[in-house]
Amino acid sequence: MGKGVHVQDLPGVGKRYDIDLGRPDQRISVVIRSGGTRDLYVFASSSPDPTAVIELSEEQARKVGAVLSATFFQE
Amino acid sequence: MGKGVHVQDLPGVGKRYDIDLGRPDQRISVVIRSGGTRDLYVFASSSPDPTAVIELSEEQARKVGAVLSATFFQE
Numbered sequence: 001m002g003k004g005v006h007v008q009d010l011p012g013v014g015k016r017y018d019i020d021l022g023r024p025d026q027r028i029s030v031v032i033r034s035g036g037t038r039d040l041y042v043f044a045s046s047s048p049d050p051t052a053v054i055e056l057s058e059e060q061a062r063k064v065g066a067v068l069s070a071t072f073f074q075e
Numbered sequence: 076m077g078k079g080v081h082v083q084d085l086p087g088v089g090k091r092y093d094i095d096l097g098r099p100d101q102r103i104s105v106v107i108r109s110g111g112t113r114d115l116y117v118f119a120s121s122s123p124d125p126t127a128v129i130e131l132s133e134e135q136a137r138k139v140g141a142v143l144s145a146t147f148f149q150e
Contacts, residue, residue: 065144
């Protein structure tokens with residue numbers, strides 16, 4: 001599963017994951033901060049600036065992750 | 076985990092998941108199409124129009140999901 005994901009340590013901050021979507025105009029980066037907070041960067045154009053930035057708590061990120069993986073089930 | 080996620084059937088299309096992030100200016104919606112493709116809608120303002128839309132294959136969505144859930148490990 002490692003293919004297409006570039007992981008980079010950000011000393012004092014956390015880890016950055018760049019997910020290659022095989023298109024120059026679509027890219028997703030996630031920074032997982034040491035405290036658990038995630039910054040989701042969505043690039044929907046070929047600009048180096050993100051189109052959207054969303055801050056997610058650990059719980060929110062797990063929820064979004066479960067929906068994307070289709071492992072989310074309503075309680 | 077169901078709290079804050081609204082699921083809606085889209086007949087003939089698939090399922091739509093609206094993930095409430097507890098802020099009027101941040102929202103994420105995911106449409107999982109019957110074929111497995113996911114449409115990720117990111118709302119980073121209070122506008123009803125998405126700030127960014129990304130199309131993900133099932134494999135790509137699982138990758139992003141694993142990163143967000145912090146269950147991603149490099150091979």
